[in-house]
Amino acid sequence: MNVNNFAILMSLVVVLLMGPVFIPFLNKLKFGQTIREVGPQSHLMKQGTPTMGGIMFIVAVLVSFIIGGFLKTPYYTVIISFLLFATIGFVDDYIKVVLKRNLGLRAYQKMAMQVLFSLIVAYITYDIGNDILIPFTQVKIHLGLWYYPFTMLFLVSIVNSVNLTDGLDGLASGLSIASMIFFAAVAYIINDSNLMNISLIFIFALVGFLYFNKYPAKVFMGDTGSLAIGGFIGGLALLTGTPLFTIIVGGVFVMETLSVVIQVTSFKLTGKRVFKMSPLHHHFELSAWSEKKIVRIFWLVGLLLSIIGIIIY
Secondary structure, eight states, X not given: OOHHHHHHHHHHHHHHHHHHHHHHHHHHTTOBOOOOTTSOGGGGGGTTOXXXXXXXXXXXXXXXXXXXXXXXXXXXHHHHHXXXXXXXXXXXXXXXXXXXXXXXXXXXXXXXXXXXXXXXXXXHHHHHXXXXXXTTSSOEEEOGGGHHHHHHHHHHHHHHHHHHHTTSTTHHHHHHHHHHHHHHHHHHHTTOHHHHHHHHHHHHHHHHHHHHHSSSOSOOOXXXXXXXXXXXXXXXXXXXXXXXXXXHHTHHHHHHXXXXXXXXXXXXXXXXOSSSSSSHHHHHHTTTOOHHHHHHHHHHHHHHHHHHHHHHO
């Protein structure tokens, strides 16, 4: 087994080994999820399930990147994006879980940090991510200095969309795996073995986490995990010049986010709600769909969208 294959395997093994130790540790510290009463009543049974489990796959990815020697140009940019947004999520979770302030970071604080970190990622990826591929064409647009506001908008959007989607057991984890299949395929198409390896590292780490996160979840990823995932996918998209493809590949994330925007806008303008509850997965819950059914159908849609993205690419 070569070093790269070992690194990929370790991303899975580390998570699987951490789970039986780390999850009871979170329980012992009483790092349990607080369930909002305004959400679906069926979620109240999840009260106290340990959160911040995203630390497990973050550690696994870091270990595998070090083993595989991927902390080098240009691949280190992905891990920087990953860790920067994981930091925001960790601070938010820490405030909610440890300091017992349910709302965590204030909205303006979280947004300010996301904007700042997005600009940092834009700076370090400026020379390698500036040429953006337009879907359905072979045309690449060089954004120049417009790359900074574009990257800021893109990264803020993707990390928050993953965060909004993380509301059912295994939902965000499975959809992220589906999205990552696209990047693994892109790496194969452009014959970039290093890009393929780091994509597989993340896929295997998420598969390991999904073992503990599937219904009924033994642990939640928390904002620590969901924002980290958004940072990783966003970093890979910038590295490969495919951020516009994430609209297709991450179509379920997009729909979840749009459902919130539509719901809020409709209620403010007309006083009426379009959905029974947003994000979209809650609408289906209140339409008497089981949690497992929603997750499996959303996973299937996510996988189909990833395949469509590969075909278009």
